[in-house]
Amino acid sequence: MNLVVKAEQRQEWMREVTAFGDAFLAGLKDGPAFNASGPEPGSLEIDGQQHDLTSLLKRFKEQVVNQGLNPASGGHLGYIPGGGLYASAMADYLAAITNEYAGVRFGSPGAVQIEHEVLRWIGGQFGFPEAGTVGNLTSGGSIANLIAITAARDRHEVLKNGSSRHTVYVSEQAHHCILKAFRITGLGDTLFRMIPLDERHRMRPEAMRKQIEADLAEGLQPFMVIASAGTTDTGAVDPLDVLADLAEEYAMWFHVDAAYGGFFIMVDALKPLFRGIERAQSLVVDPHKGLFLPYGVGAVLVRDAEAVLKSHHYTPNYLQDALDVSFPDSPADLSPELTKHFRGLRVWLPLQIHGDAPFADALARTVELTHYFRDQVELRGFKIGPPPDLSVSYFWYPAQANNLGSDDDFNARLMTLMHQDGDVFHSSTTVGGRFVIRVAVLCFRTTRSTIDRSLAMIDRCMLQASGK
Numbered sequence: 020m021n022l023v024v025k026a027e028q029r030q031e032w033m034r035e036v037t038a039f040g041d042a043f044l045a046g047l048k049d050g051p052a053f054n055a056s057g058p059e060p061g062s063l064e065i066d067g068q069q070h071d072l073t074s075l076l077k078r079f080k081e082q083v084v085n086q087g088l089n090p091a092s093g094g095h096l097g098y099i100p101g102g103g104l105y106a107s108a109m110a111d112y113l114a115a116i117t118n119e120y121a122g123v124r125f126g127s128p129g130a131v132q133i134e135h136e137v138l139r140w141i142g143g144q145f146g147f148p149e150a151g152t153v154g155n156l157t158s159g160g161s162i163a164n165l166i167a168i169t170a171a172r173d174r175h176e177v178l179k180n181g182s183s184r185h186t187v188y189v190s191e192q193a194h195h196c197i198l199k200a201f202r203i204t205g206l207g208d209t210l211f212r213m214i215p216l217d218e219r220h221r222m223r224p225e226a227m228r229k230q231i232e233a234d235l236a237e238g239l240q241p242f243m244v245i246a247s248a249g250t251t252d253t254g255a256v257d258p259l260d261v262l263a264d265l266a267e268e269y270a271m272w273f274h275v276d277a278a279y280g281g282f283f284i285m286v287d288a289l290k291p292l293f294r295g296i297e298r299a300q301s302l303v304v305d306p307h308k309g310l311f312l313p314y315g316v317g318a319v320l321v322r323d324a325e326a327v328l329k330s331h332h333y334t335p336n337y338l339q340d341a342l343d344v345s346f347p348d349s350p351a352d353l354s355p356e357l358t359k360h361f362r363g364l365r366v367w368l369p370l371q372i373h374g375d376a377p378f379a380d381a382l383a384r385t386v387e388l389t390h391y392f393r394d395q396v397e398l399r400g401f402k403i404g405p406p407p408d409l410s411v412s413y414f415w416y417p418a419q420a421n422n423l424g425s426d427d428d429f430n431a432r433l434m435t436l437m438h439q440d441g442d443v444f445h446s447s448t449t450v451g452g453r454f455v456i457r458v459a460v461l462c463f464r465t466t467r468s469t470i471d472r473s474l475a476m477i478d479r480c481m482l483q484a485s486g487k
């Protein structure tokens with residue numbers, strides 16, 4: 020078979036692929052969200068032979084799609100869900116077919132324009148000024164955070180001035196990709212100050228100020244505040260405006276990781292929570308979370324174009340005189356990537372097809388469903404975490420008080436049983452040393468009946484866990 024495929028063959032393949040996609044989507048409503056097994060050994064082997072698409076799709080379904088977590092399912096209530104919008108799948112198809120080169124403007128001015136337009140739209144949601152702000156569409160939140168932290172490092176010349184003398188102020192709830200980014204950027208010995216949290220898991224600004232003053236008294240150099248707008252574990256939004264004040268007062272870089280929670284700013288009732296986010300020097304927000312896109316797109320915005328270019332542009336002399344309104348031209352100047360997937364299209368197309376309103380509505384619904392879930396588990400005798408800022412919360416069963424052994428052992432057993440059941444998927448974490456089960460609603464396919472299915476599953480598993 021030739022690598023150039025004839026039109027009739029292409030059409031036949033597309034019919035099969037489309038039928039596969041349709042059947043998959045039709046099965047989402049009633050299908051389980053999790054299957055604890057994995058592929059059979061050798062079942063996905065590349066053996067150098069030719070195989071027909073029908074048999075390959077069958078293997079793909081059995082060995083990939085039906086295994087593990089189903090992240091497209093509305094029943095994915097663990098980790099941070101997203102869903103996967105159909106319009107993005109179409110965009111990925113078009114991006115792959117045309118193979119537009121989204122790294123450098125010269126190669127594909129249109130693709131780069133779309134990336135800039137998406138970033139401009141995102142910046143607009145957060146009140147970022149267009150002038151002087153640069154951004155990049157990354158593979159996800161981890162790389163987006165890495166770009167921001169690299170820019171902060173270079174703006175403050177941390178390596179030159181001794182990273183072990185520099186201090187960073189952060190919540191223990193900050194995503195671990197932040198700590199990874201510090202190691203990757205050569206800042207592994209920077210002093211991390213874990214700021215005490217309030218009863219709703221948000222950083223206490225007064226404790227931060229005390230720590231900054233103590234660090235200054237020791238001759239250390241406070242350099243960065245890292246706030247979260249929606250922590251992964253508990254969905255907490257730090258008091259952004261007050262933290263921005265502190266960062267400004269002590270001339271620190273103010274970074275906000277809003278990878279999970281950022282797009283909730285589109286919900287009118289939640290806007291006040293985000294006050295101060297527009298003052299961030301850098302901001303991370305993930306369309307593959309809060310805009311329900313398929314995995315593979317995060318975003319970073321940085322107000323200090325020069326700092327980002329210093330880290331990522333390949334001809335530094337070009338830096339000073341190129342900072343005009345038409346700059347930066349190319350995503351490759353703002354990220355470690357040169358060649359990259361044309362990610363802009365998978366954000367641009369759904370936003371153009373659906374408009375903004377359905378996104379805001381779907382986000383608002385996730386918050387309502389989280390509250391409904393909390394009320395229902397509480398009625399069942401569970402303890403619940405503090406009222407969540409967004410759509411992540413947690414709960415645990417007070418086993419000890421009910422003569423069912425230690426709380427942690429019981430809830431870990433319950434979690435295992437829930438995973439074995441798999442109808443709806445939850446994940447666990449540790450909060451304040453306690454094993455808790457999380458509920459994270461962030462899929463546009465999650466409905467009240469999904470939550471009711473989860474509650475029915477919890478009832479089933481509770482009977483088993485308590486040996487009834």
Ligand SMILES: Cc1ncc(COP(=O)(O)O)c(C=O)c1O
Pocket residue numbers: 099158159160161162194196247249250251276277278279280305317
């Ligand atoms: C708050 C936060 N930041 C960063 C990340 C990392 O993002 P990604 O998994 O897209 O790299 C996550 C992932 O869940 C997150 O919740």
